[in-house]
Amino acid sequence: MDGLDILDPRFRRYVLPNAPLVKLGEGFAWLEGPVWFADQDCLLVSDLPNDRILRWSEGGGVSLFRQPAGFGNGHTRDRQGRLVGCSHQHRCIARTELDGSVTVLADRCRSKRLNSPNDVVCRSDGSIWFTDPVYGISTDYEGGKQAPELPPAVYRLDPGTGALDVVADDFVGPNGIAFSPDERLLYVSETGGQFDADPVQHIRVFDVAENGRLRGGRVFHKVAPGYADGFRLDQDGNLWSSAADGVHCIAPDGTKLGVVKVPFRVSNLTFGGRNRSRLFICASHTLYAIYTNQRGAERP
Numbered sequence: 001m002d003g004l005d006i007l008d009p010r011f012r013r014y015v016l017p018n019a020p021l022v023k024l025g026e027g028f029a030w031l032e033g034p035v036w037f038a039d040q041d042c043l044l045v046s047d048l049p050n051d052r053i054l055r056w057s058e059g060g061g062v063s064l065f066r067q068p069a070g071f072g073n074g075h076t077r078d079r080q081g082r083l084v085g086c087s088h089q090h091r092c093i094a095r096t097e098l099d100g101s102v103t104v105l106a107d108r109c110r111s112k113r114l115n116s117p118n119d120v121v122c123r124s125d126g127s128i129w130f131t132d133p134v135y136g137i138s139t140d141y142e143g144g145k146q147a148p149e150l151p152p153a154v155y156r157l158d159p160g161t162g163a164l165d166v167v168a169d170d171f172v173g174p175n176g177i178a179f180s181p182d183e184r185l186l187y188v189s190e191t192g193g194q195f196d197a198d199p200v201q202h203i204r205v206f207d208v209a210e211n212g213r214l215r216g217g218r219v220f221h222k223v224a225p226g227y228a229d230g231f232r233l234d235q236d237g238n239l240w241s242s243a244a245d246g247v248h249c250i251a252p253d254g255t256k257l258g259v260v261k262v263p264f265r266v267s268n269l270t271f272g273g274r275n276r277s278r279l280f281i282c283a284s285h286t287l288y289a290i291y292t293n294q295r296g297a298e299r300p
């Protein structure tokens, strides 16, 4: 089923009633970590259990970008346009240099190995922020069973000095992560106990202080049905979140404005295409896209 659910009149200005949900590819194991490369007019996306990163372009369709890929999950780009990604298998944050070589930026905190970095975002000051739950080392399917050495946490990395700081540690399973357009707010989704009667399925919001420390952390929105995995912000500060029935658009005040309905569970999404107004959607085994009447925030 697809289409639009308009729950609040504010949603109407952001969507195009006639724009179809287009299937770009299918038959993947589990899609994650989409990132748009405007200068190359293409999307990179993880096919996580198949241990590969795929490339999609309008003219070329889906092709293989990298395999093996360290069971990559979330991706973003830094201020120099380099690909920055999370590896479950190697339990690290890695950067792909412009010459194609790969540099591990962080794989340990206080000499203990990270768990399985899940999603990542860069701030305009160059710092790299990421979540580190245990999901990727809980199964052989998504990276290989390994013992955790650290509690789940959210980290800030200075890629220049290598300094790695825990910025939040009161999470069951931190997952998606993104800043508001002005970078004064940091949103982090939390998941856990998805097979329990009362699963964790909310997004929290923190104030980001001048020195990069976080304050607050209240529950911003509880996603239902399903849970918030990855998400992105648009240029007005609305948060577009993954959910079981599609992509939910949530206003800065926490109100769910509407739903872009998608036939399969959504794990992650990103804005891309010309003007950053096309939403690329990882929906389980299928990749979709839909044009919106809104633009993503400047950062990927």
Ligand code: MG
Pocket (backbone or CB within 6 Å): 074, 118, 119, 175, 176, 229, 230
């Ligand atoms: Mg995730």
